[in-house]
Amino acid sequence: MLSVTGSGCRSLALLESGPRRLVSVDANPVQNYVLELKAAAMRQLSLSEYLCFIGFEPGQRRDRLLVFEELREHLSPPALEFWHESLMAVRRGLLYSGAHEKFYAAWIAPLIVASRRRQLRDLHNFTQVEAQSLYFESEWLTPAWERAVRMLARPRLIRILLDDPSYFERVDKGSELADYINNGLRRTFRRHLASDVDLFGLLCTGRYWDPKNVPFYMRPANYERIKSHLDALEIVTAPLGTYLAQQEEATFGAYSLSDVTGWMPHEDLVAILREVGRTAVPGARIVYRDLFAESNIVAIERETGLFHECGLSEELTEKDRALVFTIQAFQAVAQ
Numbered sequence: 196m197l198s199v200t201g202s203g204c205r206s207l208a209l210l211e212s213g214p215r216r217l218v219s220v221d222a223n224p225v226q227n228y229v230l231e232l233k234a235a236a237m238r239q240l241s242l243s244e245y246l247c248f249i250g251f252e253p254g255q256r257r258d259r260l261l262v263f264e265e266l267r268e269h270l271s272p273p274a275l276e277f278w279h280e281s282l283m284a285v286r287r288g289l290l291y292s293g294a295h296e297k298f299y300a301a302w303i304a305p306l307i308v309a310s311r312r313r314q315l316r317d318l319h320n321f322t323q324v325e326a327q328s329l330y331f332e333s334e335w336l337t338p339a340w341e342r343a344v345r346m347l348a349r350p351r352l353i354r355i356l357l358d359d360p361s362y363f364e365r366v367d368k369g370s371e372l373a374d375y376i377n378n379g380l381r382r383t384f385r386r387h388l389a390s391d392v393d394l395f396g397l398l399c400t401g402r403y404w405d406p407k408n409v410p411f412y413m414r415p416a417n418y419e420r421i422k423s424h425l426d427a428l429e430i431v432t433a434p435l436g437t438y439l440a441q442q443e444e445a446t447f448g449a450y451s452l453s454d455v456t457g458w459m460p461h462e463d464l465v466a467i468l469r470e471v472g473r474t475a476v477p478g479a480r481i482v483y484r485d486l487f488a489e490s491n492i493v494a495i496e497r498e499t500g501l502f503h504e505c506g507l508s509e510e511l512t513e514k515d516r517a518l519v520f521t522i523q524a525f526q527a528v529a530q
């Protein structure tokens with residue numbers, strides 16, 4: 196399997212399926228250093244110890260540094276050098292040290308808690324999806340909320356706050372972006388209880404709510420199985436297209452490409468997907484998530500030879516708990 200590293204959560208989650216080999220690729224070495232440290236901590240720690248180290252459970256910052264000292268020998272020299280220079284992030288806990296986590300905590304969560312405290316509590320307490328969906332439409336999606344989302348969902352503003360223009364490669368109009376966000380929320384809460392959507396808790400409060408509302412690899416039902424498959428993980432620092440171009444044909448049986456379409460123009464995405472098709476075994480599945488703007492599926496099929504699985508894409512999008520993504524699934528066909 197091949198995965199884009201990102202925060203490392205996706206690559207770790209994919210180990211639950213027990214792949215023979217999982218290559219986690221990212222052009223940003225820092226992303227891979229985060230994954231290295233997370234994997235090293237998982238190897239050595241029980242789940243409760245890991246939750247303290249990562250920053251989910253309360254714990255002494257000094258204790259995290261002591262744990263880090265025990266993990267030194269399990270890190271590559273570049274990763275060890277990086278983390279020695281970033282000990283403050285280790286002391287705070289890695290879980291809330293990412294750019295998006297800081298953005299949610301600093302800008303989104305305070306606004307939501309200030310204006311939607313009661314509704315947030317009510318949503319978290321629902322046990323029936325149908326009743327929750329009706330409540331969300333009437334009590335959350337108010338004109339005031341619509342105005343606030345339109346104000347915040349301006350690409351120029353978020354570029355400044357996140358210091359990352361890549362998410363808006365193909366987005367220009369804030370009103371369309373606001374509608375996209377609200378429709379994604381509607382879709383999510385028609386299918387899932389808010390208490391089961393980990394990203395919603397993080398977005399609204401700046402923290403995960405409880406142990407069942409954490410990333411997949413940190414959940415009690417999955418942690419030990421994923422831990423047992425860590426030897427299958429291979430971490431590579433390289434641009435995705437460059438790495439794929441160096442691989443032999445029919446190498447990978449599955450690809451998880453995250454939201455790569457958000458930060459590249461169509462022609463760059465096509466170039467990568469051509470390499471995916473070349474390196475995929477026949478029947479391999481390729482999945483990625485569109486953010487804020489959907490891919491040109493017809494052109495991708497025509498230019499790459501991959502087959503778009505429309506029904507599966509719609510099913511995965513409906514089941515997704517990431518609030519505002521559209522999932523695209525393709526299958527590699529024999530050349």
